[in-house]
Amino acid sequence: MIGGLRLDELCSRYLDGDLAPEERLRFERLLIEDEEAKRRLEALRAVVRGLDELPKESPPPALKTQVRRRVAALSASRRWLDRVQDRLPRVVLDSPLLASFAVVLALGAILYLLAHGAARWAERPSTLVVAPGSTVTAPDGSAVQVVGDRRFEWREGMWWEEGLLERPVHLLRDAELAGWLDRHPADRELSPLGAVVVEGEGDAVVLSFAEPERLP
Amino acid sequence: MPAAIHTLSISDQDLLDQVRYGDLEAFDELYRRFSEMVYNLAVRMVGDREAAEDLSQEVFLRVYRHLDGFQGRSSVKTWVYRIALNTCRSRLARRVRRARVVQAVDDERLESVPAHGAGPELVAAEREGRRRLERALALLPLGFRTAVVLRDIEGLAYEEIGRVLGIRIGTVRSRIARGRARVQQILEEGGG
Numbered sequence: 157m158i159g160g161l162r163l164d165e166l167c168s169r170y171l172d173g174d175l176a177p178e179e180r181l182r183f184e185r186l187l188i189e190d191e192e193a194k195r196r197l198e199a200l201r202a203v204v205r206g207l208d209e210l211p212k213e214s215p216p217p218a219l220k221t222q223v224r225r226r227v228a229a230l231s232a233s234r235r236w237l238d239r240v241q242d243r244l245p246r247v248v249l250d251s252p253l254l255a256s257f258a259v260v261l262a263l264g265a266i267l268y269l270l271a272h273g274a275a276r277w278a279e280r281p282s283t284l285v286v287a288p289g290s291t292v293t294a295p296d297g298s299a300v301q302v303v304g305d306r307r308f309e310w311r312e313g314m315w316w317e318e319g320l321l322e323r324p325v326h327l328l329r330d331a332e333l334a335g336w337l338d339r340h341p342a343d344r345e346l347s348p349l350g351a352v353v354v355e356g357e358g359d360a361v362v363l364s365f366a367e368p369e370r371l372p
Numbered sequence: 373m374p375a376a377i378h379t380l381s382i383s384d385q386d387l388l389d390q391v392r393y394g395d396l397e398a399f400d401e402l403y404r405r406f407s408e409m410v411y412n413l414a415v416r417m418v419g420d421r422e423a424a425e426d427l428s429q430e431v432f433l434r435v436y437r438h439l440d441g442f443q444g445r446s447s448v449k450t451w452v453y454r455i456a457l458n459t460c461r462s463r464l465a466r467r468v469r470r471a472r473v474v475q476a477v478d479d480e481r482l483e484s485v486p487a488h489g490a491g492p493e494l495v496a497a498e499r500e501g502r503r504r505l506e507r508a509l510a511l512l513p514l515g516f517r518t519a520v521v522l523r524d525i526e527g528l529a530y531e532e533i534g535r536v537l538g539i540r541i542g543t544v545r546s547r548i549a550r551g552r553a554r555v556q557q558i559l560e561e562g563g564g
Binding site: 162164165167168169172174196199200203204206207208210211212213214215216219220222223224226227228230231234235 | 394396399400403407408410411412415416421424425428429432433436437501502505506509520523524525527530545546548549550552553555556559560
């Protein structure tokens with residue numbers, strides 16, 4: 157470790173030219189002395205080069221036509237709505253008969269909503285925001301217990317971690333959890349503190365990744 | 373001056389304003405500027421070209437629908453990246469929910485990518501290397517994969533990645549380092 161950084165992070169930041177001059181010098185000294193560090197750096201360099209050399213993918217030409225057609229349709233409906241919005245109030249105000257009709261229509265709509273709206277409201281998709289420290293069970297029986305300052309939301313039939321970019325929370329069966337942790341050994345150490353947050357009826361909830369800097 | 377030529381020289385922000393006022397030629401130019409970026413990102417995130425086409429379409433429709441929501445607090449490029457990533461994440465989440473399997477890389481299409489002027493054995497080795505790398509990338513947890521794709525494939529700077537993902541630069545560094553290390557580990561274990 158140099159400056160509190162693990163070898164993986166040192167190698168990664170060294171390749172990106174992101175180390176401070178002093179850290180860089182110390183790391184280069186380490187590379188001379190430590191064969192394993194040198195091997196790890198070269199392996200990581202090969203990964204970064206390989207990713208950089210993956211061929212750039214171009215969209216098929218037909219995609220532009222499809223997108224253009226759908227956007228043109230959206231644009232046309234938007235223009236139509238704008239025109240209706242512009243004209244409707246004037247037409248209605250100019251004609252007492254139309255104004256009366258609009259009032260009757262509005263009253264009818266309100267009555268309809270009163271009659272049917274309550275039932276629909278009760279059937280709306282379940283949305284649940286979980287406050288830090290609590291445990292909440294979702295409609296499918298899974299539960300999350302929030303650790304630290306994370307917040308979770310049950311939406312579209314699954315758990316999401318809230319944030320600027322929301323992250324899906326993966327639901328794994330108990331039997332799958334062991335395999336998952338085997339395949340992601342780096343998350344094992346983080347699990348109790350931030351990554352793995354809890355259990356339901358035979359389910360465990362595992363975040364797709366963890367943030368080491370949040371750990372003590 | 374024809375609109376098509378005019379739109380080539382204007383900023384992304386002005387272009388967005390023109391699209392907002394219903395100029396579809398401006399939208400064509402917007403598509404020209406960002407379609408490769410969006411499609412490439414979608415391919416690397418979902419590992420499937422057919423799904424990437426669908427996603428790209430969805431991204432541009434979302435861009436059009438949410439034009440009024442863009443307030444200019446970030447660059448247009450960052451905004452489009454955010455929409456693209458959110459669209460990919462939603463798609464992947466649905467896929468995880470349904471099948472809980474990692475989508476295999478589209479081998480057939482990969483075979484058709486030429487490897488520059490090398491002999492047949494080298495070409496085959498290069499293709500195999502690329503295939504293993506793409507599979508390893510597909511095995512990464514979503515957060516690591518996103519950071520690695522934005523850095524090593526899209527070539528974004530740490531600061532830009534932080535703005536796109538709405539996370540601190542320390543978190544960006546850590547996710548990139550751990551993501552790369554995980555790819556390396558998968559390749560060494562022969563899992564790619």
